[in-house]
Amino acid sequence: MRDIKDPIETEQQEWKKQQNQNRLKTWLTIFSPVCLLLVWEFLSQSGLIDARFFPPPTAIVSTFIELLTSGELFHHINISLFRIGFGFLLGVIPGILIGLCMGLYAPIRHFISPIIMALMPIPTIALLPIILIIFGIGEVSKVVTIAGSVFFPVVINTVAGVISIDSIYLDVAKNYGASRKDFFLKIALPGSLPVMLEGIQMGQAIALLTIVAAEMMGATSGIGYLIWTSYSAFLLKEMFVGLILISFFGYIFSLLLRGLQRKLVPWR
């Protein structure tokens, strides 16, 4: 005899199973870095890997706390965040504006595109010597270096975003008599926003790469400087603190940008 099941109950169990699976996935996501740290700790403590090159995470944490209480770390973090923040804005804002103009007006696009294509493959870091000559060794040169590397993915994605707007939306705007300003604000900007934000996300990742490299080469403070001088003095625990900080900030920035994306693109 077949037992007759309550359909709602069946679905409820199915739903619970799904929920459990989702919870498991969340746990796995949290567990994986913890797992890595545990393995690292064990290998380092047991001498299976050289603790001079890979100090155990617990030792790194205590170094972190030391640096934190001495106030030295705050100084490096502050200065790096300041450079990233300003450099990011200085790259993103012109990137969006120039990108929108290029996307909307074909002559501007055709005029500027070759210049951007020519400059894009050059790593901004390779231009650092020139930037240092022009802007000096002060803060401006770091900010400009970051801005330069953030600008390209943003401008390219903004152009792509505008061009990818379905032509039927342009027809709708025209048919309903949208003015130039309304077209810009109600069609071009929101229409290109999703792709543009992908570019900004990319720019954020590049900003972190650039700040570390720039501070290694031409700075006397910042997380990159901390990494480089610690390495030079063979203070690998201090170096790892710097590396982990970069990883941490990368994670935080992505989270912030994802949050912003959800706010700005609620229709997705």
Added chain:
Amino acid sequence: MSSKPKISIQDLTKVFYKKDNSVTALENISLNIEDGEFVCLVGPSGCGKTTLLRILAGLENQSSGEFTIEPGDEDRPSQSMVFQERGILPWMTVEENVAFGLEMRHLPKAIVKERTAYFLNKVGLGKFAKMYPNELSGGMKQRVSIARAFANDPEILLMDEPFGALDEQNKYILQEELLSIWSETKKTVLFITHSIDEALYLSDRVLLMSAQPGKIVAEMKIDLPRPRKLEDFRSNPEMASKFLAIWRHLQVEVQGSRL
């Protein structure tokens, strides 16, 4: 009734020119549409229906000939188009989409609000006002598109196969709804379809088009009394014979264009 037609088109021709080959999409189209008339344009695909509508909608320029849309007494936009369902803007809520035309004309907030709410309710989307289009079904999206055009209160409405992508059931429901809104506003409508049934059910007059080059080859008055119920329309023998007449005509056209 004024003696002047609402839409008058004279010798409209459109040629698409591309390197070494040109397509005459429309050739010497002349027609008049009276104020308040609901006219359907039927023809095989590729015969230039969309091109004609896009010219009237100001989205394309004719190669020669001219057309006029008679202005009314009030200050209104001359035409609004009901686009296909993917023509609603995904980044605006249902409400913002319906208000789009009014916002573009920068009408006072209160008027925009009132008219938007009125037409939202008319198409039964009052409850969905704050939703984004990606949460809506195809039929609901098309309702948004219709509400947007009617809310804009234009002299004439242009519709390009608005129900083409809908399933049968939804199509009938929307056709009835369209007729009910239309009968209240008495707008002049030019409606494109490739469905003979749809044309017969909706219109006062059906225009038949031929392909390559697109021309108007016949017209037929549909004097079925309004309001029309789908049931009455279906059981009317006269409609059956009109259906067949159009069917034969189009068959000749389609076969002709295959040669």
